[in-house]
Amino acid sequence: MAAWLLYHDVPVTAGTVVAFTTVQARLMFPLMGLLRVALDLQTSQALFARIFEYLDLKPSIADAPDARPVTTGKLGNVEFDDVVFRYPDAGPTRPRP
Numbered sequence: 001m002a003a004w005l006l007y008h009d010v011p012v013t014a015g016t017v018v019a020f021t022t023v024q025a026r027l028m029f030p031l032m033g034l035l036r037v038a039l040d041l042q043t044s045q046a047l048f049a050r051i052f053e054y055l056d057l058k059p060s061i062a063d064a065p066d067a068r069p070v071t072t073g074k075l076g077n078v079e080f081d082d083v084v085f086r087y088p089d090a091g092p093t094r095p096r097p
Contacts, residue, residue, distance in 0.1 A: 005012055 004010075005016070010016075
């Protein structure tokens with residue numbers, strides 16, 4: 001449109017520029033919204049593909065072919081004494097009394 005105005009020697013005023021940019025913005029905002037929705041759909045599709053790929057993974061640890069089920073009544077109780085946790089870069093920690 002701007003080329004047509006310049007080619008036909010139509011005087012371009014400030015009002016013409018404002019009107020042109022307003023019309024252009026009014027046409028572009030809905031188009032940009034549609035493009036944003038399309039981008040969101042593509043991003044979601046890639047995310048779901050990764051999630052389903054992760055869910056389809058086979059565990060690397062499997063039971064032995066001759067494994068027997070464990071009965072919880074025969075296990076007994078386990079008690080931890082003087083057990084501490086610290087991050088590798090942290091300084092020394094004292095066990096709680």
